[in-house]
Amino acid sequence: MSSKSLCGQSNKDIALNSSLPPTRRSLPIALIRAREQAMQPIREMLAATGLTEQQWRVLRVLAEAGPIDATKLSDRAGLLLPSLTRIARSMSQKGLITRQSDPKDRRRQVLAITPVGQRIIADNHVHALRIVDGFKDRIGAEKYEQLLDLLEAFSAASDRDNTDS
Amino acid sequence: MSSKSLCGQSNKDIALNSSLPPTRRSLPIALIRAREQAMQPIREMLAATGLTEQQWRVLRVLAEAGPIDATKLSDRAGLLLPSLTRIARSMSQKGLITRQSDPKDRRRQVLAITPVGQRIIADNHVHALRIVDGFKDRIGAEKYEQLLDLLEAFSAASDRDNTDS
């Protein structure tokens, strides 16, 4: 099998039968593409509110979970703690959330949504529902659920060495 | 403040069965989580090289596709053009890629991988293969391919729909 000399000169053996998958079949790239597509209508919705996607996710989680500390919130919203620190400061200044240190453990910052924040969610509720419907329409409701299941399974499979007492 | 009271009292048209999905079943969040999990071993691999994930993707696509213009590269690597502009400048200065304007169309910037860049890919080839194997092990090879198919289908279904108010 003569190699095609992909990029020019050095057609050294790159271990023929064990080559990296084409970038079309790269999971990271596929995830990034899908995220880009999914975010697009959400950003359009949020443009009118002045919120970013991340700030919207913070409101969504707080509305769902009630007051929680920053670490749990960052985990549930898919944010890193340093990002959340800045986002929370900004949202607090805008009156969308409140921050108070936990009296039981003063390291913890307990965050909670305000009525103003709840109002934003309520105002965009119907629009958000239509966006989710749009997701389902893209590949069908069944495959959509299947996709969510697979993503969840992939992310959950990170507990290898969890032999706690 | 009060407890959960998701949207409160105005249940006029939002009503009963039409509530937003729990954040656990949110596609954007699920995609972000999965991406975070997938990137983790890749970042560990790249830590020794000083490259970022994005720079690695640029090298991967250029090695696969040969010299291409910035727009196509950004599309295939899952980057926005403004990001690629800066990344390409940085990588060009490091000698990982080359940039030259297309004589046929001088608006276009044709980017290509250098031997130095190819060397980085070759050096990390085996490690990268192991990472991909790790992905498959997380949920099984079959579900892994299924996940890629669904992601691809979701991203491809973007030629329609005009969700407007």
Place this chain on the structure above:
DNA sequence: GGGATTTACTTGACATGTTAACAAATATCC
């Protein structure tokens, strides 16, 4: 052929992603 439009980047401004270093409060251990 020349103005209007489109394309292909580029740049700027700001928000977030990411890692490392750090401070403060708590937990552990002797």
Place this chain on the structure above:
DNA sequence: GGATATTTGTTAACATGTCAAGTAAATCCC
């Protein structure tokens, strides 16, 4: 009790994400 380690969050520094505006080259169109 007090030194040490761990947890929780913050800050800093830099790279990227994102949108808007800008520039230069090609295309359209009469």
